[in-house]
Amino acid sequence: MTAERSRTPVVEARGLVKRFPGVVALSGMDFGLYAGEVHCLVGENGAGKSTLIKTLSGFHVPDEGAVHVDGEVMAANTAAARAAGIATIHQEHNLVPNMTVAENIMLGDWKARRGVISPRRIRDDAEAALAQVAPHVRPNTPAGQLSAADGQLVEIARAVAQDARVVIMDEPTTALADHDVDLLFGLVQRLRARGLAILYVSHKLEEVFTLADRITVIRDGATVASSIPAAELDARAVVQLMVGQHVEMYQHVPHERGEAVLTVSGLSRAGAFADVDLTLHAGEVVGLAGLIGAGRSEVARCIFGADPIDAGEVRMADQPLQLRSPVDGIRAGIALVPEERKLQAIIPGLSVRENITLSLLDLISSRGVLNHKAENAVVSRYITELGVKTPSTETPIRSLSGGNQQKAILGRWLARKPKVLILDEPTKGIDVGAKAEIHRLIEQLARSGAAVLLISSELPELLELSDRVAVMRAGRIVANLDKTQATKETVMSHAAA
Structure with a gap:
């Protein structure tokens, strides 16, 4: 496998523990990333993927364990991660919209001479990075005018300009069309061929099996399958490792069409x-x-x-x-579950109960008075039937994972039949x-x-x-x-x- 090009990982997490109030996000996590490979990290929402990414990139300080670069302990801060050549491409744009593409690419690395920044040098260095990643993007374009796909490419160009050795990509295709996804895949493969170590995080298993040399599965903040060659796994095996139990994958059954x-x-x-x-x-x-x-x-x-x-x-x-x-x-x-869940479907500050019954008030009220017994019965039924994982019906819905938020929204509509x-x-x-x-x-x-x-x-x-x-x-x-x-x-x- 490509990971065998190097016996020593470029970046390695050893025994990482990270605690937040009431939650152990990482519980003794071990993880290694090698040069010249695409290593895919998968797990359910809340498994610890984001916490691991933020710890590798110096954003979080581990409570126990450490991140090692070339075998040496890395200081737990973003400056040290940047100096070690670790760049993170986030799911959503991390660009300053009112600054140009060139300024965003060179942000934090102005290379001033005697305290004077050279706009020409910024542009020239940015153009050199863009030439390798997105030659069609002009360096003087305001970042706020970029498409989602071009914004991703500019962030990758920033990593190239920083001479990154490690690129972490967190759900990079969420807002991309198929054509843009194909372009991104080609770029990932070119970066791998150049010897970069790439950590790729995705919920989309078809992407994982298209790109991965190795796959690591995490659950409840711990590694349950570490650095497995992708050829030794399939989608069903990965899902079962993620959830810790047998999962029946959907198989289409032709439906009898009615009126x-x-x-x-x-x-x-x-x-x-x-x-x-x-x-x-x-x-x-x-x-x-x-x-x-x-x-x-x-x-x-x-x-x-x-x-x-x-x-x-x-x-x-x-x-x-x-x-x-x-x-x-x-x-x-007619019922609609909209695309933008957080903007159009849930009210983040309201409880799970209130979000489920939001469109049912006419069915569970009499003369303007809410029937709490009927409300609780509806909420309990659909939380149980849909398997909504929540500490309580009174938990703010913003605290739930995306999948559980979506199931709560579906419960809201199913109750109206x-x-x-x-x-x-x-x-x-x-x-x-x-x-x-x-x-x-x-x-x-x-x-x-x-x-x-x-x-x-x-x-x-x-x-x-x-x-x-x-x-x-x-x-x-x-x-x-x-x-x-x-x-x-x-x-x-x-x-x-």
């Missing part, structure tokens, strides 16, 4: 999409595919009543709907164990007779779950594919033609 529940005809919203026709049947999962910006989420919001419609109509059981607000959609039996459930990126940012549970839940919903509209940028997920797939491009539906026609190649050829 048409919801029909969309000529639906249009200026600047977003135009002339969309779509029919959802009871007991069916319809996938809505397309590149970022194709108009998928905008269609979902209009069907739900969250955004106004400029033309066309939505009919439920052949009755036209007047969708002036989400209240109208909810009353018609919707006829149509729209799921926009339902597994975004959640670990594979929770993802498998949500996949099974979607299948159960369809089997129970609900009509499900599924939007996902993860094509393997979309193709596996859907009975048929509608493909959007530039605000229009350009193809309707049945299960046998819907392949990754076919969908992408329509989406990007």
Whole structure:
């Protein structure tokens, strides 16, 4: 394996322990990263991945143990990590938006002469780094104008400019389209070929098995499988190591399609999409595919009543709907789990109980008085049925992992027994164990007779779950594919033609 090029790890964690109030985030963690390899780190939300990353990069001071670089103990601070050649590419942009690309790349390394900073030298050094990573990005562009993909590339260029020996990438593809993901993968492979040590963290197991030389699985702050060659594992084995028990992976079962529940005809919203026709049947999962910006989420919001419609109509059981607000959609039996969970679905400061019952107040109240017994019964039922892991129903929902937040949101809607459930990126940012549970839940919903509209940028997920797939491009539906026609190649050829 590539890791055998060097007997000594470039970076090694030995017996790391990190405690926070009431939580042991790392409990004796051991981890080694070698030059010229991609080492993938996987684990459920809350397993300790972020804490390990922050400790390796000098942000956290371990309570016990130490980080070693080339066999020597590294001081526990970010300056020491930077001096050791450790660079971290975070999930979200870590760029100063009002500064130029060049200034961001050279930030903290101005190389002033006699106290005078040379803008020309900043630009020249940044251009040299960009030439290796993203030659299409101009150094004078304000960072705030960059796309998500280019922002990631600029952060990698910063690591190159710093002569980094170790690059840590934390969920780097979360906001990227497929084309940008392919470019990033190519760049990762070039960095590996140059001898860099790369720590890659991802919930997406297809990415892990595409890139990894070795895989380490952590659970509850400890290593449960260390530096295993990727060829010796498969997705099922990794998931079982992550959760500590056997997990049934989702397998598609064709659903018996019932009557048409919801029909969309000529639906249009200026600047977003135009002339969309779509029919959802009871007991069916319809996938809505397309590149970022194709108009998928905008269609979902209009069907739900969250955004106004400029033309066309939505009919439920052949009755036209007047969708002036989400209240109208909810009353018609439509539910929406939006893409941006933290911004559009949860109220972080409210409890798990309050978030679950947020859309149920009309069902658990009488003459404006909340029936607490009915409320508690609903909350207890869906926490149990969906396996929401929470210390208490009164715990603020912001304290839960992304997967448990998502299950609480699903519980909110399932309690209303919707006829149509729209799921926009339902597994975004959640670990594979929770993802498998949500996949099974979607299948159960369809089997129970609900009509499900599924939007996902993860094509393997979309193709596996859907009975048929509608493909959007530039605000229009350009193809309707049945299960046998819907392949990754076919969908992408329509989406990007």
